[in-house]
Ligand SMILES: Nc1ncnc2c1ncn2[C@@H]1O[C@H](COP(=O)(O)OP(=O)(O)O)[C@@H](O)[C@H]1O
């Protein structure tokens with residue numbers, strides 16, 4: 001089972017879209033996929049038309065128990081519009097966790113522990129992480145084998161990225177194996193100077209970590225999310241889906257799956 005996390009300490013950069021788009025493409029290729037929503041905003045949960053204010057069970061339950069049983073994990077899982085993709089949804093209660101978790105030992109591995117119980121059930125897990133550094137992001141980074149960092153190609157993006165890279169370095173001090181990451185430039189528009197300049201700068205600074213291609217601005221992503229279907233289920237020939245499909249091919253080689 002391959003576990004990928006998607007994180008950036010900045011909102012609106014395409015994290016949730018990246019997770020759902022890649023999940024859709026992997027499902028199209030026959031893989032059994034689990035999406036995990038660790039963002040208290042629950043955008044991914046809302047994407048699939050569940051209400052993060054109303055759901056009874058969510059990933060929050062994993063933090064309420066020291067022993068995690070398969071039974072409890074099973075109670076959390078929800079189907080999506082794609083039969084190959086299941087969702088571990090978020091509820092807004094997750095937002096209270098950062099406060100409650102202070103001083104509690106060992107909460108950083110709750111998601112990793114739960115996923116271990118599901119290792120024969122899914123081929124791939126994609127974890128959508130919140131934009132704040134806290135117990136939820138730490139769980140995402142601790143559970144994954146490879147990290148994807150969507151970066152919006154615009155003027156201020158590099159500052160936010162510096163913060164994320166400091167977090168990765170911090171996490172690496174605690175991990176046995178170094179966490180490798182791939183930067184995914186998003187919202188690319190080659191007719192906009194700041195977009196082009198940002199991409200050039202990214203290539204100069206992080207030549208080894210850049211994804212093979214950029215994700216362009218593509219209005220189809222928003223349409224897919226309003227319908228609650230993966231972008232490739234809506235239209236597998238759109239420029240955005242084609243970009244994620246190329247990224248996925250190279251990622252497979254890089255993250256060893
Ligand atoms: N490449 C793109 N082109 C156009 N719109 C996009 C693109 N990626 C994401 N979006 C839209 O931008 C908004 C923010 O994206 P989202 O994935 O939710 O960001 P994040 O999870 O980082 O906050 C959503 O409405 C989404 O549909």
Ligand SMILES: [Mg+2]
Nearest residue numbers: 015016039043
């Ligand atoms: Mg999001």
